[in-house]
Amino acid sequence: METPPNLFEILTEDAKDRVPVAYRAVEPIPIAGAPELRLVESRSYRARGYFCKAFYKPVSKCVAPEPD
Amino acid sequence: MILVLSQSSHELTTEEVMDWLEDLGLPCLRLNGEDLDADSSWSARVPGGDFEITLDGRTLKLAAGDIQAVWFRRWAHGRRDQPVELILDDSRERQEAQREISSHLDQEMARLSGYLFSQLHDAAWLSRPSITRLNKLEVLEEAARAGLEVPATLITTRKKHLEEFMRTHGGIITKSIGESRALHLGDYFHTMLTAEIGTDLIAQLPEDLFPSLFQEKLDKRYEIRAFYLAGELYSMAIFSQIDDQTRVDFRHYNNVKPNRVVPFKLPADIADRISRLMGALELETGSLDLVKTTDGRYVFLEVNPVGQFGMVSKPCNYHLEQRVAEILARKARHGNSPQPV
Amino acid sequence: MQDKSRIFMLFACCIPVLGARRSTICDLQRQTFRFIPNGLHEILTEHRGKTVAGIEAAYGHEYDAEIAEYFEFLIAHELGFWCDDPDCFPEIDLTWKAPERITNAILDVDAESRHDFDKILRELDDLGCKALQIRFYDAVGLAELERVLELARYGRLRSIDLLVRYSEEMAEVDLEPLLRKHGRLSSIVVHSAPEDRLKRLPSGALLSYRTKSVDSPHCCGEVHPRYFVTNIGCFSEAQKHNTCLNKKISVDTRGEIKNCPSLARSFGNIRTTSLHNALAHRDFRELWSINKDRIDVCRDCEFRYVCTDCRAYIAEPQNLYSKPSKCTYDPYTAAWRSA
Numbered sequence: 001m002e003t004p005p006n007l008f009e010i011l012t013e014d015a016k017d018r019v020p021v022a023y024r025a026v027e028p029i030p031i032a033g034a035p036e037l038r039l040v041e042s043r044s045y046r047a048r049g050y051f052c053k054a055f056y057k058p059v060s061k062c063v064a065p066e067p068d
Numbered sequence: 069m070i071l072v073l074s075q076s077s078h079e080l081t082t083e084e085v086m087d088w089l090e091d092l093g094l095p096c097l098r099l100n101g102e103d104l105d106a107d108s109s110w111s112a113r114v115p116g117g118d119f120e121i122t123l124d125g126r127t128l129k130l131a132a133g134d135i136q137a138v139w140f141r142r143w144a145h146g147r148r149d150q151p152v153e154l155i156l157d158d159s160r161e162r163q164e165a166q167r168e169i170s171s172h173l174d175q176e177m178a179r180l181s182g183y184l185f186s187q188l189h190d191a192a193w194l195s196r197p198s199i200t201r202l203n204k205l206e207v208l209e210e211a212a213r214a215g216l217e218v219p220a221t222l223i224t225t226r227k228k229h230l231e232e233f234m235r236t237h238g239g240i241i242t243k244s245i246g247e248s249r250a251l252h253l254g255d256y257f258h259t260m261l262t263a264e265i266g267t268d269l270i271a272q273l274p275e276d277l278f279p280s281l282f283q284e285k286l287d288k289r290y291e292i293r294a295f296y297l298a299g300e301l302y303s304m305a306i307f308s309q310i311d312d313q314t315r316v317d318f319r320h321y322n323n324v325k326p327n328r329v330v331p332f333k334l335p336a337d338i339a340d341r342i343s344r345l346m347g348a349l350e351l352e353t354g355s356l357d358l359v360k361t362t363d364g365r366y367v368f369l370e371v372n373p374v375g376q377f378g379m380v381s382k383p384c385n386y387h388l389e390q391r392v393a394e395i396l397a398r399k400a401r402h403g404n405s406p407q408p409v
Numbered sequence: 410m411q412d413k414s415r416i417f418m419l420f421a422c423c424i425p426v427l428g429a430r431r432s433t434i435c436d437l438q439r440q441t442f443r444f445i446p447n448g449l450h451e452i453l454t455e456h457r458g459k460t461v462a463g464i465e466a467a468y469g470h471e472y473d474a475e476i477a478e479y480f481e482f483l484i485a486h487e488l489g490f491w492c493d494d495p496d497c498f499p500e501i502d503l504t505w506k507a508p509e510r511i512t513n514a515i516l517d518v519d520a521e522s523r524h525d526f527d528k529i530l531r532e533l534d535d536l537g538c539k540a541l542q543i544r545f546y547d548a549v550g551l552a553e554l555e556r557v558l559e560l561a562r563y564g565r566l567r568s569i570d571l572l573v574r575y576s577e578e579m580a581e582v583d584l585e586p587l588l589r590k591h592g593r594l595s596s597i598v599v600h601s602a603p604e605d606r607l608k609r610l611p612s613g614a615l616l617s618y619r620t621k622s623v624d625s626p627h628c629c630g631e632v633h634p635r636y637f638v639t640n641i642g643c644f645s646e647a648q649k650h651n652t653c654l655n656k657k658i659s660v661d662t663r664g665e666i667k668n669c670p671s672l673a674r675s676f677g678n679i680r681t682t683s684l685h686n687a688l689a690h691r692d693f694r695e696l697w698s699i700n701k702d703r704i705d706v707c708r709d710c711e712f713r714y715v716c717t718d719c720r721a722y723i724a725e726p727q728n729l730y731s732k733p734s735k736c737t738y739d740p741y742t743a744a745w746r747s748a
Contacts, residue, residue: 025263028256040592049077055540056642
């Protein structure tokens with residue numbers, strides 16, 4: 001993967017000396033690295049983006065899951 | 069009726085508390101910050117009017133008199149202009165105008181929310197929205213007054229003072245004075261987490277700095293995240309020191325091998341001081357960060373008034389989602405008077 | 410040189426479980442388990458909170474070398490830590506709670522089924538059901554799947570698993586868009602397929618083709634390590650409840666409402682009654698509290714809190730507390746009987 005642009009590096013030389021010191025340690029985290037969430041529509045008075053995920057245990061046991 | 073103020077997505081915790089409210093037989097209505105402008109339609113007549121909100125084809129009347137308790141979970145604004153460009157011209161002055169319009173629209177929405185909240189003033193709230201105005205530096209002052217140990221902290225514009233501070237403490241860290249922000253740039257979030265800074269970096273700094281915050285670097289044995297909920301304290305120890313990736317800031321999450329997190333019981337004197345602090349800050353909820361140092365001291369770092377309690381509740385099996393629902397039920401019945409559930 | 414005055418503590422999410430021949434440490438946070446000898450289980454439970462010196466003395470200094478080796482193993486695998494303040498580290502509370510009246514459900518469908526999916530889904534939603542598995546024993550069209558998923562579009566279900574029979578309509582190019590469109594879908598498993606194939610989407614949803622044929626509920630009830638789940642939900646539920654049947658409801662191919670489609674007893678037909686009525690029957694919850702500690706053989710098994718039970722297919726049909734008949738594990742020899 002390409003080296004990410006560093007927020008501090010894209011500041012002008014003048015600006016670099018005029019922002020908080022913490023800006024020198026800003027870390028880029030790739031957005032794609034975060035797992036894709038399964039947000040689904042719901043009745044809107046509850047939520048619009050409703051978080052879905054697999055149940056915490058097998059619901060039935062007919063076909064054993066294959067390891068990925 | 070219990071009103072839940074939240075945001076429209078990424079809010080598993082809100083759903084879970086609502087499931088518990090249903091289990092308790094308490095009707096509740098969820099209003100997301102985005103509902104005030106994103107895709108709902110509504111009207112309110114001032115003075116003294118009720119909000120009539122149409123969500124998903126259902127018209128709901130939000131009458132202050134019907135709302136006994138309000139849970140202020142969080143409140144994110146959506147604005148109907150956000151999907152579109154405000155001005156199609158990237159000249160400098162028009163960019164500036166675009167920023168100003170955007171900031172004005174935000175302010176309009178903030179005023180509107182403020183009005184909605186004030187109309188519900190007489191309900192019993194679990195955390196008033198005013199808590200979001202907490203200032204980290206004032207909190208450090210209050211924490212010290214409450215008898216909690218806080219890290220040596222310096223805010224300065226002078227490199228010379230920073231160098232002295234470094235010499236005194238050996239290791240130091242920097243973080244933002246207010247909330248840390250994740251800035252979106254390209255395919256990356258640029259996050260300002262707590263970062264250690266060394267003499268090499270200090271040498272590169274100009275003599276005059278933007279006011280920046282520095283703290284002594286603590287030698288951690290483990291970190292503590294505690295959720296304070298209406299007088300009760302639920303704590304968790306985070307073993308961030310086994311993994312180099314998480315030593316300075318555990319939010320550099322290692323997803324492959326997550327930090328060990330376990331239920332923790334703070335010593336009674338520390339818990340008492342935390343209660344005193346929360347009382348002084350007039351907070352009913354808050355997520356607190358502390359460090360247990362290698363030499364056995366408990367050092368308070370900060371409190372986030374609308375902290376995520378799911379990250380404490382789930383691994384420690386505290387069932388805080390149920391506890392929040394029970395406290396809301398108590399408030400709906402008895403108002404703000406502190407009666408045991 | 411080890412400091413013998415130190416106290417070792419397991420991380421509270423790492424829980425030792427004693428078996429007849431060997432034990433496990435169930436790591437509820439990292440969702441895995443490790444085998445440990447029963448001797449180490451004893452050290453970690455009966456001698457919990459003692460210093461190393463105290464433990465060595467308790468065994469008359471006969472096993473000092475082994476004890477040192479055990480602790481090295483536990484530290485190396487990050488199962489515990491040297492602790493100066495043991496009073497601050499309570500054990501995890503294993504109370505299981507759920508606000509839902511029903512947490513999971515099975516709906517069976519074959520060519521003869523005449524289900525009113527809309528009614529069933531609405532009732533499940535009202536009961537708070539979070540997970541639904543729909544098992545199609547006979548070929549089903551893509552349009553029918555789409556219709557059922559559309560009915561579930563706005564409900565409270567968090568997870569839908571589809572088990573469908575292979576046909577030309579069940580091609581990857583057709584099912585993948587279905588998984589993308591319906592975020593509630595956690596998995597589609599296609600049985601009776603020409604080959605075994607597995608695909609995981611970026612969202613975590615699973616598309617799996619399996620050669621195994623699933624033509625009736627008799628295929629259910631398997632016990633195999635691949636079904637084991639080491640997490641706080643299952644482990645805490647297993648303490649006092651049946652890990653398969655607790656808060657489960659099912660509708661079989663004929664519409665009979667049961668605890669599970671493999672069980673004989675019906676609590677009424679969905680055409681003439683409701684899931685709510687069936688659930689209100691005083692016998693409906695009878696099986697919910699049969700936990701592994703009450704089941705023969707299972708109670709001596711080191712996997713008992715990570716394994717989901719089966720009460721439909723049991724070793725002695727007359728004995729409700731006999732072990733699952735499809736389980737080939739023997740905790741007394743710590744061996745799986747090859748099928």
